[in-house]
Amino acid sequence: MTQSRKAVVLLSGGLDSATVLAMAQAEGFLCHTVSFDYGQRHRAELDAAAKLARQSAVAEHKVITLGLGGMGGSALTDESLAVPESPQAGIPVTYVPARNTVFLALALGWAEVLDARDIFIGVNAVDYSGYPDCRPAFIEAFERMANLATRAGVEGEGFRIRAPLQDMSKAQIIEAGQRLGLDYSLTVSCYQADSQGRACGRCDSCRLRTAGFAAAGVVDPTLYRPE
Amino acid sequence: MTQSRKAVVLLSGGLDSATVLAMAQAEGFLCHTVSFDYGQRHRAELDAAAKLARQSAVAEHKVITLGLGGMGGSALTDESLAVPESPQAGIPVTYVPARNTVFLALALGWAEVLDARDIFIGVNAVDYSGYPDCRPAFIEAFERMANLATRAGVEGEGFRIRAPLQDMSKAQIIEAGQRLGLDYSLTVSCYQADSQGRACGRCDSCRLRTAGFAAAGVVDPTLYRPE
Numbered sequence: 001m002t003q004s005r006k007a008v009v010l011l012s013g014g015l016d017s018a019t020v021l022a023m024a025q026a027e028g029f030l031c032h033t034v035s036f037d038y039g040q041r042h043r044a045e046l047d048a049a050a051k052l053a054r055q056s057a058v059a060e061h062k063v064i065t066l067g068l069g070g071m072g073g074s075a076l077t078d079e080s081l082a083v084p085e086s087p088q089a090g091i092p093v094t095y096v097p098a099r100n101t102v103f104l105a106l107a108l109g110w111a112e113v114l115d116a117r118d119i120f121i122g123v124n125a126v127d128y129s130g131y132p133d134c135r136p137a138f139i140e141a142f143e144r145m146a147n148l149a150t151r152a153g154v155e156g157e158g159f160r161i162r163a164p165l166q167d168m169s170k171a172q173i174i175e176a177g178q179r180l181g182l183d184y185s186l187t188v189s190c191y192q193a194d195s196q197g198r199a200c201g202r203c204d205s206c207r208l209r210t211a212g213f214a215a216a217g218v219v220d221p222t223l224y225r226p227e
Numbered sequence: 228m229t230q231s232r233k234a235v236v237l238l239s240g241g242l243d244s245a246t247v248l249a250m251a252q253a254e255g256f257l258c259h260t261v262s263f264d265y266g267q268r269h270r271a272e273l274d275a276a277a278k279l280a281r282q283s284a285v286a287e288h289k290v291i292t293l294g295l296g297g298m299g300g301s302a303l304t305d306e307s308l309a310v311p312e313s314p315q316a317g318i319p320v321t322y323v324p325a326r327n328t329v330f331l332a333l334a335l336g337w338a339e340v341l342d343a344r345d346i347f348i349g350v351n352a353v354d355y356s357g358y359p360d361c362r363p364a365f366i367e368a369f370e371r372m373a374n375l376a377t378r379a380g381v382e383g384e385g386f387r388i389r390a391p392l393q394d395m396s397k398a399q400i401i402e403a404g405q406r407l408g409l410d411y412s413l414t415v416s417c418y419q420a421d422s423q424g425r426a427c428g429r430c431d432s433c434r435l436r437t438a439g440f441a442a443a444g445v446v447d448p449t450l451y452r453p454e
Contacts, residue, residue: 037294065294067264068333098336101376105332106295109325133376141375145368149328149360 006059006116007162008107009033013048015209016122016165018187019173021056022180023164024120031058032114036103038066044193052186064106100133104142108159112152117159124165124173139163170212178218185221198225233286233343234389235334236260240275242436243349243392245414246400248283249407250391251347258285259341263330265293271420279413291333327360331369335386339379344386351392351400366390397439405445412448425452 007029011017024031033056035049046063053061100123107119123134132138143161147153165173177184189209190199199206201224213220234256238244251258260283262276273290280288327350334346350361359365370388374380392400404411416436417426426433428451440447 065292066333067292067294068336097339098332098373098377101332101372102329102336105325105328106293109295109329112324132378132381135375138372138375141368141372145328145365145372146325148362148365148368150325151359154359 004030005118006030006032006111006114007118007120008111008114008116009058009120010103010107010122011035011049011053011061012122013045013050013052013187014122014189014205015170015177015184015187015212016124016173017049018052018122018182018184019177019180020120020122020164021052021058022177022182024118024162025056026180029118031056031120032110032116033058033061034107034110035061035063036066036106037063038068038099044188044190044195044197048186048188048197055183055186062110066102098133100131100138101142104146104161108146108150111159112150115152117152117157118162119159120162120164122165123163124168126167126169136163136166139166169215170208171215174212174216174218178216183221185223189222194225196223196225198223200225231257232345233257233259233338233341234345234347235338235341235343236285236347237330237334237349238262238276238280238288239349240272240277240279240414241349241416241432242397242404242411242414242439243351243400244276245279245409245411246404246407247347247349247391248279248285249404249409251345251389252283253407256345258283258347259337259343260285260288261334261337262288262290263293263333264290265295265326271415271417271422271424275413275415275424282410282413289337293329325360327358327365328369331373331388335373335377338386339377342379344379344384345389346386347389347391349392350390351395353394353396363390363393366393396442397435398442401439401443401445405443410448412450416449421452423450423452425450427452 007024009021009024009031011021011033012035021031021033033053035046037046050061104121111119125135139161143159147158153159188197189205191203191205192200199222209222210220232255234251236248236251236258238248238260239262248258248260260280262273264273277288331348338346352362366388370386374385380386415424416432418430418432419427426449436449437447
């Protein structure tokens with residue numbers, strides 16, 4: 001594989017997508033990263049993504065702004081819904097309607113413009129927190145749809161939606177990132193991190209992250225805010 | 228069907244989507260319309276959509292803003308590419324990468340929040356101008372993906388992507404709209420309409436529209452700008 005083979009990598013600034021970026025670069029891809037500003041509460045993620053992109057010397061980092069016009073429907077964008085701090089049954093209120101569908105659709109458009117064929121996303125089905133759009137069946141259905149939707153899919157080689165974390169536990173993800181030299185202190189996972197990127201330590205995302213570092217036997221570099 | 232059954236209707240302000248809105252209302256749906264501001268040149272469409280929504284007394288009209296960060300790739304958003312004024316072979320330069328995928332994904336998110344299950348889109352395969360994301364195979368693949376992507380698709384009744392114009396010619400669409408009392412002077416189809424909504428009469432979209440009115444034997448209410 002030549003260095004000039006391009007990929008689009010969804011980069012949220014969290015632990016998972018940062019690991020995916022390191023993996024894609026290790027495979028030799030020239031990475032174009034994209035973050036989405038959709039009015040999420042956890043805006044520290046966007047800063048973390050930009051910093052990660054810079055430190056990883058990606059080809060280009062783009063922030064796509066989505067003005068959803070107060071569509072609501074999720075605790076991650078709607079101030080009137082509380083972020084839960086104990087495990088919930090079923091699909092959680094932090095689920096953002098059709099989020100990965102929207103993100104992948106926009107990444108697909110950019111990939112087509114760039115003439116990239118690989119789109120990387122950091123979903124995983126083990127620690128997937130109950131989101132339906134993190135499951136392998138969704139990723140496969142999206143890829144199939146993408147190759148019917150686009151000029152490149154119809155006339156050319158077709159797109160691959162790459163989800164290398166699909167079957168990995170949080171601990172395995174952290175171990176993989178460590179082997180690739182990833183500095184996890186640059187990443188922010190918390191759903192309600194403060195403006196300095198300090199985590200709450202209590203939300204779903206913090207709990208998965210903390211448990212992951214413990215299970216991997218790696219010192220947790222996360223900056224938690226004082227109680 | 229009760230009046231309270233909700234639908235999301237993609238409303239561009241053009242002839243096709245206006246007809247779809249009239250059809251969905253005739254079926255008894257409480258319609259929520261959505262337009263997308265993605266930096267398109269033909270901004271007169273957005274004004275036409277808002278006016279149509281108002282005159283049709285829809286439940287809610289939303290404009291979703293997409294800040295694509297200069298992604299480019301289409302004559303409809305990129306000022307450096309000319310809008311062609313004669314028929315072109317293959318997929319035209321006015322193709323916007325993954326546009327219908329992005330629009331449907333955002334409509335899907337809104338439908339899930341609203342608890343609507345029907346999403347209407349005005350694509351049609353006869354006069355489809357060479358866009359791959361207007362074909363029936365794409366619509367079917369999107370619907371399948373949508374029902375794997377969402378809480379409502381997984382836990383509930385599932386979404387239907389409705390493309391009632393799919394097999395209609397432009398003339399048949401115009402005839403259907405006329406029967407439903409639609410005032411086509413409110414719609415704008417031109418890819419390079421001026422600020423007053425006056426059409427060029429020469430682009431692909433204008434040519435299809437003009438020929439459609441002629442074939443339907445209906446007086447063309449389009450306002451063309453002077454040469």
